[in-house]
Amino acid sequence: MMFLLAVLCVLYVWSPATLIGGQGSSTNIIPRKTVPINSSGGHYFHEEGVWNYTTMLLREDLNMLILGAREAIFALDLNNITVRKAMVNWKVKSQQQKECSLKGKDATNDCKNYIRILHKRDDNRMYVCGTNAFNPTCDYMSYANGELKLEEKQEDGKGKCPYDPFQRYASEMVDGELYSATSLNFLGSDPVMMRSTGEIIRTDYWFNEPNFVRMAYIPEGKSSPEGDDDKIYLFFSESAVEYDSYTKVDVSRVARVCKGDLGGLRTLQKKWTSFLKARLDCSFPNIKLPLLVQDVFQLCQDDSTTCIFYAVFTLQLDSSEYSAVCAYKIEDIKTVFSKSKFKTPVTVETSFVKWVMYSGELPDPRPGACIDNHAREKNINKSLDLPDKTLQFIKDKPLMDQAVKAIGQRPLLVKTGIAFTRIVVATATALNGNSHQVMFIGTKNGSVLKSVNYEGEMVIMEEIQLFEPSEPIKILRLSNTKKQLYVGSEVGVLQLSISECGRYHTCPDCVLGRDPYCGWDLNAGRCSTINSTHRTSTMIQSLSDGDTSRCPPIDGSKPVSTWFIHGNSVKLWCQPYSNLAQVHWKLNGQPIRLSDTIQILSDGLMILNASAEASGYYTCSSVEQKYEAQHVAYDLQMWSGFGTAALLHDVKEKENTLVAMVVILSLILATLVIWNLYKGHLLLPCCHSRVKDMPNRNIDERFSASQAQQYKVASPTVNLNSNNNYANDQRYSISREMDRLSTTVGSSGQISLRYMDDESEI
Known part of the structure; x- marks a missing residue:
């Protein structure tokens, strides 16, 4: 019974509902712009019949x-x-x-x-x-x-x-x-x-069901005052041996070996003598299970001492999409391997092995250390010279007790509802000369997030949808010289520019984007890529707070004249430039009050069962970081019945005139045919005796049809419920059921009258 209660407690603690706390939701940053698929402006490659x-x-x-x-x-x-x-x-x-x-x-x-x-x-x-x-x-x-x-x-x-292959x-x-x-x-x-x-x-048997992720070479020995060796670092996840639990728990790790390692002379022959591994910590409040590393990118600015590893993590529960980005300094990783204590396995109750911190004396040279000046002073010039005591220690105890902590001891970015897969990081130089690290993060749903951290504030500038949601991003590569991003998946490859400033259409949109690559060019009147020739007097960029005060004023949009039919539904379109903007609708200068007949949608305003009270002057504005911009204005009026009848009557008269002309031409043609038959210019086989009788009968029949048609088209009555469907010229016919006419106004300001067969189309 006690065992069952313990298992239930563990499952409760690790349940997905308890994994994500309130703080996680507060850092769930929304991308400012969403770039739909096929709108990225990149190049796509796919060879027929080739995959992966x-x-x-x-x-x-x-x-x-x-x-x-x-x-x-x-x-x-x-x-x-x-x-x-x-x-x-x-x-x-x-x-x-x-x-x-x-x-x-x-x-x-x-x-x-x-x-x-x-x-x-x-x-x-x-x-x-x-x-x-x-x-x-x-x-x-x-x-x-x-x-x-x-x-x-x-x-x-x-x-x-x-x-x-998988x-x-x-x-x-x-x-x-x-x-x-x-x-x-x-x-x-x-x-x-x-x-x-x-x-x-x-390696010896030092991995436990690993999932290898990334390998990185760091030339630490070139500038080391201690005469240290270059290192190769390995990032992976594996089943943990140091946790006491009833179920398997995976953890993220970083391991390293020395480039000059030749193995041991007797112990660890042809095995690494410098292999060490430590837990890679990317913790977040209210997350009970360790996050698992999925990809790592190495960024070194000047030399090996400035290297930073950017890593993306996800939860180890498949049912919960929860991702984070953590960054690690190479100096912090080196400190853990060179100064941290080791873990050692201890047998408990003759069967269970538990890993605890080793507090005994360490052999000299330190286990796992590369050959450096200290080792050379002891006449140890290569790993083959290491004493067996040092080698036996590292063979049994390659795991460090201390974990490698992330910069700031918390993630740079946390996102729920999406799984990160890959990451690359580029360095952008802003207008003021400061450098910023721009992260491009691939996701499981086929998109790339473009984000940057401004003194602790993470901003996601764009989410670019590249592949269908069922096609995860499998690889990212960055060319700093070409300023291009290459994205691979199972179905194809895409090439993108890392500075696509043309997606920002106005000065406020460009400045509020806070993209370090982009600034508003006052001379050119467009959002342009920052380069060394640009000066602050002719370019506007505000990365810290998105200050748009220097932007030139934008003329208010001219109102679009719009009409509607009483009782129908009307949609007024308004699409803000940003996902972060709040849309404000006003009617005659006053905020619109929502009701059963007025609904604000993500892309416009819907008026149901419109009446005369719906007429007025509508404006749609968006507010983002205290900047307000008017997007569109509508002059909405109800269509009067008298004007409609007059318009329909005018069109009807034009239709009737055209039909009358067609009938007259048909009669002339028929008369010519009958005349030729009568004169014998056209002969019908076996019908010579009846030719003389046909003209009179045909003329009578045509004349009767003409009279009936003329009577029909001369009728002055205009029926709004009639359906005049002339096959020869339907484009002139607008006499549809006007009580079922729907008015839709597009973003271009043109009016479209569309007949609707079903109220469900509204």
Whole structure:
């Protein structure tokens, strides 16, 4: 009974309802602008029959984007990815596909060659690896004379490239050596981090069901006064060993190894002697379970000491979309690995292993440390010289006790209702010369968020919908030289400008956008990209508070004359420029009072069952950060019955005149035909005896029809409920059921009269 109560308590504490507190909802920032799909202004690439565009290599030296997909590699123009420069196919052989299928994998999806590794080598060639039907294989590739070419020097890709095309992995090429983190076997049960070029070095059994995310190279040794070594950092999540719980709990981690590590002489032979890992903390109030890292971007401004890692996190419960962005200083990560205490496993009650802080004496040199000046003073010049006591300690206890805290010990951005997938960060120089980090965040629903942090205030400038909601963003790459963003998914690739200032239409809209790339050019009268030639006297930009006081005044919009029919519904359109603006409607200068017949919608004002009281002067304005702008004005009047009847009668007379002319021309034509028959110019077989009788009869019949038609069209009565439907000239007929006529006024100010067959169309 006590065990059952404990389980229920754990489930209650970890329930999704208790994961998100009030503070989380207060930081759920709304994007200022929403850019719909196909309105991003970017370039789109997709090759028929090819899928999974999830591996990219920027070759700015060749002005190309090398794109890896399923069984194909493309070389695309970096300025315009719709220009395909070259392509090479790398398909699975039929025998390999058959063997993959016999092992229980799906022949259609799993048993293909998914390109997963693309790295540039020092000799200007590229190293490429693919899953190859659960048989990872690598090769060398070159670009010459306008062609991509695989050199057919295939190598075993085990430990370099994943077996499973849908399993997360990480890799980095450093000085011609490949570092990778993936599974070493078919079942995915042997995860490793290894250096596979030259002397192979790998991890011991230090991972627990990991999900690898990103690998980063930091050249710390180049400017280290301690003679330290360069580092390779690995970001991942795994099942935690340090938590006491009845269910499995995953945590985010960061690990590191030293570039010059050669393994141990006796202990940890061909294994990392410098592998350490620590928990990566991205905590938020009222969140009980740790958030899981999904992607990491490395941004270094000057040297390795200024590097910052930006990471996106999501909840580990699939049913709850809750995401955050946290940032970490490289110095804070180094401090945890060099000064924090270790955790050690302790056996409890002969069976249960619990990890607690190690408080004993540490061997010298410090376990996990790179070879530095302190080690060299002890005549330890490489890892092969490390004492067994140090190596045995790190073999048993690679986990640090202290977690790496985020900058400010809280997320930069928190968002509910959406799952973050990828992130890149660009540096923008504002008009005043200050630098700002602009984050581009990919989401599970196929959009990219463009956001920036202003002294603790996070602003989401845009949410750009790039793919259908069912297509998550799988990869983001940023070209700082081209100022372009490359976005990959399962179905295609999009290229976007990171400074699309043309989406801001007016000076207040441009300034309120608080986009560090954009400012209002007073000389040109448009929102332009900031560059070094712009001066504050001719450009307006206000990033701190969106101050629009310097903007030139905008003339009020001219009222649109609008009419409606009594008893019908009227919609007055008004679409504000911003999702953050509050819309204010006024009638004859007074705020509109909502009622059963007047409703304010997100894109306009709806008046139901309109009567004479609805007539008047309507204005729609938006207020954003104390700035108020009028968008549109309407002069709404009810259409009088007398004017309608007169208009209809005038149109009716024109219709009747046209019909009469058609009848007269028809009679003339018929008379000519009959005259020719009578004179014998036209003969009908077997009917010679009846020719003379036909003219009189035809003339009588035509004359009777003409009289009837003339009587009909000469009728002066105008019936508003009649439906005059002349097939020859329907565009002149507006005599519809006027009591069912709906008036709709568009944003262009034109009036559209539309016949409605059903009240449900209102």
